[in-house]
Structure formats: structure tokens, C-alpha cells
Amino acid sequence: MKWLRYESAEGPRYGLLTGTTIADVEGTPFSAWRATGRETPLAEARLLAPVVPRRVFGAGLNYVAHIREVGASTPAFPMLFMKPDSAVIGHGAPIVYPREAREVHYEAELAVVIGRSARRVSETDARSVVLGYTCANDVSERVIQRAEMAMGTLLVGKGYDGFCPLGPVVDTDVDPSDLAIRAIVNGTVRQDSRTSDLLFGVEALVAYLSRAITLQPGDVIITGTPAGVGPIVPGDVVDIAIEGLGTLSNPVVAEPTG
16 A cells, blocks of 8 residues: 545545555554545645654764765664654655755655554564655765764754655555665756665664664654765755655755745
């Protein structure tokens, strides 16, 4: 199934994508639900972030080629950080380039959406607690990020409002182990890799996090970015395309000065 959220006359709704049509749903993918029989053409719908996460966990330096690219040491365990829920936006929503920003980068990432409460899940059972997968863009302000990391912290450089686009759908059936993943800026491919290059895969990340933290339905884990990260500026359009999951597209706009 391909779950999404969209803006309806009654407000935000969950739906299932069937071809080019959204089948409206009463309920959520995390609880009991039923199809209402109403349908909306996908082309006429304003899509929202496919879930409303309470928490977004991120993994740094998690693609082998990216570790080589930046000349870093290979992590012995997942390097994790968090993004606030206010960073989450959906397909088509603008990435706002902050006033004080000097170097903002795109980062194509596979996102894992947790489907049920889980604590101390083994790697063998990790996929059983996952609802599905979606595209993510871990937008980052590098000057702030580097200054924070020099002091052993990491929040603002990755935490600005709108710095975590997600979507367009959550696919419950895709196998995440070897998917093509790309970042495309203004029609030019900037990142081109496969999820098989992950240092710590989906199972390892879910198991590691759940040792300490009870994962909750709707939590999101963004799994790291491949080699090829680079800058974006106002006026750019950033597409994150992952095999089987579609394309997440967001324009970049300057923050108003008023």
C-alpha cells in the first residue's frame, strides 16, 4: 500500500494512492481504518507530509562512499541526531533558505516510518515494527553545523523550520535493502547511489535506537545520505527520487526579510 496525507475540504486526511487517484480513508495507518469510497485525482490534491512525526531521528556518516568522500573515520556505531517536528514539510512545500544561512545543502535520504510501539527489537524482528518507507531531504546549514559539531553538539544546523521534507507516500511493501536513490537539482543529478551502500541498514538502526528509546507509531528515522551532497540556493528545485517510492520535490525560497 502507498499511504499519503492530503488537504481536503475537511482538513488533512489520510488516503491510499491507487494509480493516479487518492482513495480517501477514515482513520490512520497506525490504527483501525476504512475506505470511505471517496476519491480525489492525485493531480488535483495538495499533498502534505505523509505522516506527522513526533520525533525525527537522523543518522550521520552512514553511506560508505560518503564517509570516503568527506575523509571521515568509519563510525563504530550509528551517529545519531534529531530534528524537531517543525522541520517536517511535505511534497511541493517550499524549503525556506534562512536569513543567516551561508551554505545550505541537500541530502537525499531513505526515511523509515515506525508502525507500532517497540522497545529492544532485534535486527531480525526490526522490519516487523516498520510501517513503510518514504523519501526525505535532510536539509543542512553547513556553517552552523560545523560550528556546532566542533563543540560536540548538533541541532540548529539541521533543525530549521522546513529542513526535513518528507514524501510523497509511505510505501508499506518495498524492500529497503537495495533501492536506487538520487538527488536532482534543477534537473541535474547530483547524488546517485543505492541503499545497499548503507553502513548501518534499516534493521541495525531500528534495533540500536530501540535499545534505549521506545519507538512510537509515526516516528521517522532518516538513514543517512550518499556521496554527492552540495549547495542549494533560492530559486532551485530539489527532487529526491527513490526507487519504488516516487519523487519528493521542493522549491527553495528565500526567507522574507520583514
